[in-house]
Amino acid sequence: MKCSTNCYQSTVSTSFAIGLSFSVLLILVTAFSSNAATPEEEGLTISKEAKLRDLGWQDSSANMLMKLRNKQGQESVREISIKSLEVANDGDKGLTIFNKPRDVKGTAFLSFSHTVGADDQWLYLPALKRVKRISSRNKSGPFMGSEFSFEDLSSFEIPKYTYKYLGDERINDLNSFMVEQDPVDKNSGYTRRVVWIDKSEYRIQKIDFYDRKNSLLKTLTYTNYKQFLSKYWRAMTMSMINHQNGKSTDLVWDNYKFRVGLSDKDFNKNSLKRAH
Amino acid sequence: MKKLALLATFLLLPEALTTNANAAEFELSGKVGIEERYFYQQPQQSGQSGQSNLSIFAEPELYWSWNDDSDTVLFKPYLRADQSDTQRSHGDIRELVWTHVGNDWELRTGINKMYWGVTEFQHLVDVINQTDGVEDIDGEDKLGQQMINLSLVRDWGIIDFIVMPGFRERTFAGKQGRLRAGLVVNTDRAQYQASAGQQHIDYAIRWATSVGDFDIGSSWFHGTNRDPILTVTPKLANQEQVLNQENSSSIAQYELTPYYELMDQASVDVQATIGDWLWKVEGIYRNSDSDNYWASQVGFEYTRVGIFETAIDIGYLMEYGKDSRGEKFGVVAQNDLFIGSRLAFNDMQSTEILLGGGIDLDHNAHSLIVEASRRLGDSYKLSIDMRWFSSDSSKDVLTSISQDDHLQITLEKYF
Numbered sequence: 204m205k206c207s208t209n210c211y212q213s214t215v216s217t218s219f220a221i222g223l224s225f226s227v228l229l230i231l232v233t234a235f236s237s238n239a240a241t242p243e244e245e246g247l248t249i250s251k252e253a254k255l256r257d258l259g260w261q262d263s264s265a266n267m268l269m270k271l272r273n274k275q276g277q278e279s280v281r282e283i284s285i286k287s288l289e290v291a292n293d294g295d296k297g298l299t300i301f302n303k304p305r306d307v308k309g310t311a312f313l314s315f316s317h318t319v320g321a322d323d324q325w326l327y328l329p330a331l332k333r334v335k336r337i338s339s340r341n342k343s344g345p346f347m348g349s350e351f352s353f354e355d356l357s358s359f360e361i362p363k364y365t366y367k368y369l370g371d372e373r374i375n376d377l378n379s380f381m382v383e384q385d386p387v388d389k390n391s392g393y394t395r396r397v398v399w400i401d402k403s404e405y406r407i408q409k410i411d412f413y414d415r416k417n418s419l420l421k422t423l424t425y426t427n428y429k430q431f432l433s434k435y436w437r438a439m440t441m442s443m444i445n446h447q448n449g450k451s452t453d454l455v456w457d458n459y460k461f462r463v464g465l466s467d468k469d470f471n472k473n474s475l476k477r478a479h
Numbered sequence: 480m481k482k483l484a485l486l487a488t489f490l491l492l493p494e495a496l497t498t499n500a501n502a503a504e505f506e507l508s509g510k511v512g513i514e515e516r517y518f519y520q521q522p523q524q525s526g527q528s529g530q531s532n533l534s535i536f537a538e539p540e541l542y543w544s545w546n547d548d549s550d551t552v553l554f555k556p557y558l559r560a561d562q563s564d565t566q567r568s569h570g571d572i573r574e575l576v577w578t579h580v581g582n583d584w585e586l587r588t589g590i591n592k593m594y595w596g597v598t599e600f601q602h603l604v605d606v607i608n609q610t611d612g613v614e615d616i617d618g619e620d621k622l623g624q625q626m627i628n629l630s631l632v633r634d635w636g637i638i639d640f641i642v643m644p645g646f647r648e649r650t651f652a653g654k655q656g657r658l659r660a661g662l663v664v665n666t667d668r669a670q671y672q673a674s675a676g677q678q679h680i681d682y683a684i685r686w687a688t689s690v691g692d693f694d695i696g697s698s699w700f701h702g703t704n705r706d707p708i709l710t711v712t713p714k715l716a717n718q719e720q721v722l723n724q725e726n727s728s729s730i731a732q733y734e735l736t737p738y739y740e741l742m743d744q745a746s747v748d749v750q751a752t753i754g755d756w757l758w759k760v761e762g763i764y765r766n767s768d769s770d771n772y773w774a775s776q777v778g779f780e781y782t783r784v785g786i787f788e789t790a791i792d793i794g795y796l797m798e799y800g801k802d803s804r805g806e807k808f809g810v811v812a813q814n815d816l817f818i819g820s821r822l823a824f825n826d827m828q829s830t831e832i833l834l835g836g837g838i839d840l841d842h843n844a845h846s847l848i849v850e851a852s853r854r855l856g857d858s859y860k861l862s863i864d865m866r867w868f869s870s871d872s873s874k875d876v877l878t879s880i881s882q883d884d885h886l887q888i889t890l891e892k893y894f
Contacts, residue, residue, distance in 0.1 A: 271827055279827050280857070303857070304854060304858065304893070305510075305857070305858050305893030306510075306854060306858070306891070307829070308508055308893070321754075323689070331594055331619060332592045332593060332594045333594040334594075335597075336689070336750055336757070337752070337757075338752055338754065338755055338756075338757060338782055339752075340755050340782075340784065341782070341784045343784065343785060344784050344792060345790050345825045347829075348825055348827045348828070348829060392785075468582065468583060468632060471637065472637060472689075473585055473630055473632055473637060477548075477551070477578065477580065477585075479542060479544070479548075479551070
């Protein structure tokens with residue numbers, strides 16, 4: 204990580220926050236291991252637990268409404284359906300199909316995300332009936348003109364970040380851990396993100412994203428959590444606010460279904476062309 | 480035989496629909512549009528209409544699915560009405576295809592469209608569908624092709640078997656239409672090498688796979704060449720008599736007639752996606768009675784994301800085309816360089832600008848295009864295209880359209 208004045212300040216405030224919540228930290232340390240854990244180990248442990256609690260969902264399908272709002276309050280809506288397949292020991296496979304706006308109806312996006320290295324991504328253009336492999340380096344670019352970037356929508360994998368436990372805070376009326384996650388990939392649009400994870404169910408409540416200059420860029424808030432298969436939690440509303448340009452995007456999820464019987468055969472170039 | 484695939488769809492569809500009637504889902508979507516072309520100069524060829532041309536078109540899309548999406552039917556008719564060119568006013572069934580999906584296979588029966596290849600400026604490998612030449616000069620608009628296509632998904636790739644009962648003739652601008660050769664192509668006088676003519680059954684096979692950063696495809700085609708040989712032919716007697724009364728110039732006594740040969744084409748296409756770079760190669764070997772030759776298109780696409788700390792992406796494209804036939808009339812790229820740039824604004828309206836140019840390295844001929852598009856509201860799209868052509872060599876295909884520089888404005892409504 205490049206260290207500037209900003210970086211120094213953030214380190215100072217981090218240690219300050221840790222100092223304040225020392226007693227909580229102490230309890231946590233004893234809870235997780237008998238040895239004194241560093242904030243880095245602590246952050247990793249919390250993130251691993253969050254990932255562990257979300258393993259085994261196998262496959263899912265859902266519909267998503269993407270509501271884009273500009274500074275003047277003008278709204279534009281995208282209608283998208285998403286199929287996901289959990290891949291053991293690697294990133295998930297995903298098929299994203301656009302239904303609205305109508306001029307991109309039938310356009311579909313296939314991605315094989317990887318924990319290490321570049322993702323594989325293909326785009327299907329229905330007007331030409333053409334499947335095109337695209338560069339996955341564009342992690343920081345906006346997804347469909349929204350305030351979500353491609354990396355904001357990709358699956359969370361442990362090796363993608365380094366971690367640091369920052370302390371505790373009450374958020375959305377829930378006692379939560381604050382964990383700093385620093386992207387390993389140099390093509391990420393962020394220097395770091397601060398994630399609030401609630402202590403009872405290890406669900407992400409809020410994320411602050413810091414841009415390459417380490418200033419606060421966006422805040423993502425997760426609300427309306429619903430539990431599926433008595434285990435897996437999904438936020439039905441995800442609200443992203445861009446503090447620098449005043450724009451915002453809400454994702455409203457609907458018709459979430461788990462274990463619908465998807466397999467590898469639903470995630471290839473043929474299924475991409477079938478997308479409807 | 481020609482309508483075999485179509486017939487199969489119609490015969491099998493009602494049965495499938497009635498047995499699963501309660502589960503069938505229907506969806507209607509599509510687009511309608513209006514297009515204005517303005518040519519900067521007076522017509523170059525005799526008989527062509529003036530500098531302004533208005534055109535309207537519609538492309539609805541009807542979609543049925545049943546059996547939990549294992550069976551689908553897509554029907555996409557197309558219709559264009561053109562102010563001046565009677566040949567450009569035309570209709571087509573772009574798609575009418577029944578798709579049945581099995582566990583690791585798919586059967587697509589009916590009229591369908593299939594795209595092969597990786598390059599942007601020329602599509603050598605893409606030979607399944609006939610070009611709808613009256614639509615636009617970029618060759619990217621295709622006519623629906625009747626076919627039965629079995630697609631198998633294997634660990635080592637996807638393999639497609641295609642049987643095409645029946646041939647579609649290329650469409651050409653009529654006498655009044657601009658963007659055409661000096662002589663008008665009379666499609667009514669098309670001739671075929673195959674004794675079965677349009678009823679000849681064509682075959683193709685394609686294998687495609689992805690290995691790491693590489694996407695590889697290889698195909699073989701046997702059947703009627705989609706590119707006709709155009710021959711200067713005297714007009715038929717009855718037409719001549721009419722013509723003698725209104726026009727006495729000798730060139731008016733002639734027209735172009737298309738001759739469709741049989742051919743074999745073997746091809747390979749590869750794209751390597753490495754970081755911000757897409758490296759592309761297409762190569763073909765084509766063999767027919769009149770000619771056998773190879774041609775290739777190689778190039779790259781490099782994208783810089785978020786330029787000047789904005790959300791704008793800029794892409795640079797460069798491709799080189801080579802054709803072993805050399806400077807023969809009708810060869811698109813015998814030794815040609817193509818350069819382009821794509822700007823994607825990544826905004827709410829999906830604003831995009833594409834600049835592209837082609838330079839013939841053997842003689843002085845070049846073309847330049849600018850294409851810009853933007854969504855208006857939620858369901859309209861505005862496109863502005865500008866094209867310039869220039870050539871001082873009669874051997875170049877651009878010669879006959881060198882006065883056809885134009886501005887094209889298209890407004891489409893999607894539903």
